[in-house]
Amino acid sequence: MERTERQKMADASMSELIELEKASNTSLEGIELNNGGTMQRPQGTNPLLNVDASAKVVVSDNKLEANMCVFSPQFSGKDITVEAMRQALKDEHVVYGIDEELLIEIAENKLYDKIFTVASGYAAIDGENGRVNNLFDTDKKLVPRKLEDGSVDYRDLGLIVNVKMNDLICEITPETQGEEGMNVYGQVIAPRPGRPPLIPQGANTVLSADGTKLFAADSGNLVYKGGRFNIETTFQISSDVDVKTGNIDFLGDVVIKGSVQEGYTVTAGKSITVLGMVTGATLTAQGDITVKNGVFASTVQSQYGNINIAIGENDTITTRGNLTSTSLVGCRIKIEGDLDCTKNPGALVGGDCSVMGKFAVAQLGHKSYTPTVVSVGSTTNLLLEMDSLEKQCTAIDEYIEKINTSIEFLQGKKRKGEKLDAEKEAYISSAIRLKVQKGMDKKPLRARIEEIQRIINAKETLSVRVTKCVYPNVRINLNSFTTTTSAEYGKCNIVCGPNDIEFK
Template identity: 30%
Template sequence: MLDEILRISQDGQRVYLSIGGHHQGDEPVDKHQIKDWLVANKVGSFFCFDDTIQSALAKLNDSAEHDESEEIIIAESRDATVEARIADDKMTAYLVVNGACGGSGLKANDILSTLREANIVRGIKKPTLQKLLSASGRLKPGEYLDVPVAFGRQPVPGEDAHIVYLIEDPADRVRRPRERDDGRVDMRDLGEMVMVKNGQPLAKLVPETAGYEGFTVTGSVLPTTPGKPMALNAHDGSEFSNKDPNILVATMAGIPRLLDDGVAVDDALSLDAVDVGTGHVNFEGSVVIKGDVEVGMKVTATGTVTVGGVVESCTITAGGDIIIQNGIIGRQVASDSEINCTLVAEGNIVAKFAQYATLCANNNLELTLHAMHCQTHVGKSLMIADATKRKGTLAGGKHEVGEKVEAVIIGASAGAHTYIHCFSRLALLKREVVDLNKQWEEKKAQLNRIKAAEAKLEALPAQKRDAAMVERITTTRDHLFEEIDNIEHEIEVTDAQIAAGYRESTIVATKSLLSRVHCTIGEEKHSVDSEHGPSILMYENAKIQLKPYQAKA
């Protein structure tokens, strides 16, 4: 009966159902019978129009007679198809392959032409295309694959130039004390001093890199940014290598002093201690003191001063770093403002602890245990913490810091008040802005007078104009324009420094922030009157904000 209502087209590509071939009294035909017939006639893999079959069977099984024959296509042979899909950011392209339904499988040219038509030209993974072509042949009718086949590349910015130091930093021995054979640490043992020999490599400049451009799968170029250059400079006791212009070597034996843009090598004076027996020390170069600097003594050096023991109620001045293997001990003479121990360094001050001392470091001040009742003046950062970040207390005293203060505990549970002022140079920068604006107004007034004189000259007949005067006015006008431009640029730079100063100034207590801590950032003030856990104070929305602090992983 089904053979009377179903037929395959002569080209074997379609299946027709004839409604007119069914008569009253014939058994109803259902969809499963249709599917079984398709399988039996070897066209079961054809794509079936299921909705069409359902509606056609409804007509077919109608009790009414169908005088006119009506043939409806219910299935057809379909070749495998492939289409491209590109992500919105154009960084990934996909191919969607639909399996063949009785028709031809996918061919390599089908894939390539689809890529071309979609303008997918870069980042194509050829092995993926080969696997996709092979897998498409195993798809059953109605199955499909959606596979990423092309990937863009994000641009890679260039790396900034940087300096690799080829020698040890002498201050690292304070940060990481020397370990004995039994595993214990001797805080007074300096170990072997960091010395360099004539001709020894000191530092190497790694130049900036250009970076790599990126691209999208459609071939658009994503530009990169090159790294920032920097200069490696020779300082006293160092020079550029004859073999490699990016390497500094020592020109003398001595103690190295690591700088931001190179390395200096200082002559070294080695002493067992500084006391009344040695007298005050004033040396052109670096000074190494294996023991203590005793009460009332003075040490002055153009290089780095390294002390293996304790410095007590003395004065030390260094053109480089001051490295104290143990601690700094002063005494309160009459008030907090009268302290009899002073250390001044053009570089960093690194020590285990400090109490009742005035500490001035042009760069950073680093202590591993505590600073008690000190006065500090630090150009960049004040950091108080041991290697485990469990110990490190800043309590009492007054502290002026250029950028950041960080300690495990800030403040004292009772008694002492702690005063911290970050970004203290704001007042100086604001005065600079006032002075620059005053200069701008003066130059602008001069320019207006010159323009008035120029207008008067232009009003004269050409033959009556003084050529020399015209030239002087033109030269002066151009010079004033240049000066005004320079002043405006300086104002922009200073304003940017003020914004950066506020942004970079933070006060961080990684464990506890106690009461009686008085904080200033720029000109804004905030007093802490209760105990807090890990905390950070920062300038935000025109005032100091106190927030919980979470260390970066």
Template identity: 30%
Template structure:
């Protein structure tokens, strides 16, 4: 019998202890074990010496007293959930037998353990005389809970899919993505619920299992459910939205209030109308025009057409607005704005980063002020007031926009790469055509010639698109060079820097009714008109 790095041996000559090498064991552990076995009259000095020297032979620490002989003690440990039971055997003192398998079984029954008994574990305990170690001898079966019915959305709208965040709750921010569908397209599929299986404890108590709950397909307007109730289809062409947990197919997209947690992010291939505000952190992407009747906070907006914001943008440094065409807005405060056309603002542009390929105009009111931030325009910047009495740093740049230069550079690199590929394809085709003319073209080379011919047509198409875009960029950049100017109808304050075609003019004195333009190779200040 061994435990904690020592063996206790009971002989006729006395009680001996053997300290096992390199297996730990301490005086306190051995003393506690001796007290547990009611062996109190032992030689502490001999025990301490044995621990220090760890001799190969057992050391006698006490007289043998037959009246202390006792049978093995079986201890039981059942987990709180009653799914596991372990036994530990304290060996007998004196010439008494080790518990048999039958004795262990009887012990278990006396303690109510009737299920999941491990016959092999009991045999190991009895035959190998495993002492003072907890050994699992019975294992219950936990219940297998059923699975609720699940809805698998077949359309690519991860944000539209209700995302559970708790019992009967969903993340409302992720319910607003717009996805176009066609009539008859599958929207969702239901997986039926799965029944649960009961479990049982080692004490024979049945553990009930939770049964899977059923749920209906989220069928809303302009949708239809299949006969087997497992599939949901669109019953009309349109875009999908979520309302009251159901999928609806609508031909038009309109937000009657604010874009917030009640609506979620919006992404639609056509025009979008928001009759309220767009709150901080939300996104609206329109494939056509985008019109917002309220305020835009720190949100992200993009439009393939025009972007019109009736009131204005209160961006708090987080708003990002982009439009392929024009941007029209009441005011812009701490926002980033990019327009493929013009930017027209009524009241003011304040501490913002605004860029337009055409004109940036702030003339809709007597204030008409641009103050702080950076303004870039391909053709012209015009306003009532530029800068502020406080000398706020305000940068205005007109002429060729940096993004146009970067796009032209990227396209030129792509053009060179494609031209190299085209030359390689034409060389290989020329070789194959020579083989063909001499009737030396086998099936493998003929297939290669077909693939190369197809690749040539694809490269020609790509080269044509790039050349057309480069020609358009060159024309736009040339027009920007001819028309770049900054006009201030009222006051331009010191602290403003004006850059035109790479040249910079820093305003050091208040200017009135001024027009900044390039004349004779330098920026000059002339009259507004």
């Protein structure tokens, strides 16, 4: 290394050297300055002025550097030695990071009256604070959704943030402890550890095994409150569904304490309960739908659940489950379960009603001869649908079996004492979650298979049960038989006879 690269300071000022000289208890008496301000040997051979070269060591305030200045010998004084410089360092208790090559270079090249850094430690590296990368906004604002054509849907305000089970909510980076340092005294410098992150785990959320990811433990509305993510499996609205709320689209249960106003839609991954009325709106659910008051000029559709409405007028109603109401007027109805409209007044008037299960009504048709169509029985190939569903269930079972084999293989290694790396541990956690999800995917398929079997088993006992009366101009379809009433009937059961429909 070049001499100039070694130097901490190229030339010490005279004032610095004087201060160092005083500290080293040597005398400057008899030393003269030349015109350039540097030291020169005075003339003469006075033995009292013979001074050996000496080293002065000063340690920096942070104890990470030891600086040395070697004062030149005077007259016949001895030159500095490596041992003398080592002793000077030892006297100042400097034991770590000593640059032995530099000491040798100073001694060999007589690098006097300059300041060099002859020992260096290294600072501790403080740990980094943990942090959380949220994948969802924590400050929810109701803003109309912008459509692809540039227009704005003011009925979609983003009131609900839907997440599904196993959705990733946030990524967590743990804090680090930092790295130790060492000063020139050989003392360890402890780092300042980072602060752990505040993990926003709330209700219905779960941490990964390594604590670096937060997942949804259930499907629902993601809410950030009090510094935590919570998933609400039931979404409640205390008022009407209108311009203030916008449309509702939720993966869980929806409870509306008010009414659903015209033009708005409510979609639920589970059930819908409306304590008020539904007018000119659309209700869509995977599960049950209940409306405590009337439903008017609306669409009500459930994928697998039952529908219970107080009154229905001019509605479109479809479900694979059952329908219960006290009055159905002018409705288009298609259900695969049972229809019960026997509670007072229990009237089914007008419209077109198709039922695959049991049919029970108090009053069928109207005394004004309102055209009414009733169909009972299966008109679709349910066996083909059931076969397709069975194949889907089998495929899911085979997939789950493959997952179980992989999990068992890795867990078997762990039982034998083998340590798995982070990637394999993460795979086990992911595989278990996927297994649970596949099991949940299979449930609605199996439920549909059981429903089809129930419908097929009940086919031969199809009937229309009337507890009060049947009015004229009611068209009745029972499987392959059809009849239109031309007279009024009292309480009766309408069934398939050997050759035609019979009223018993």
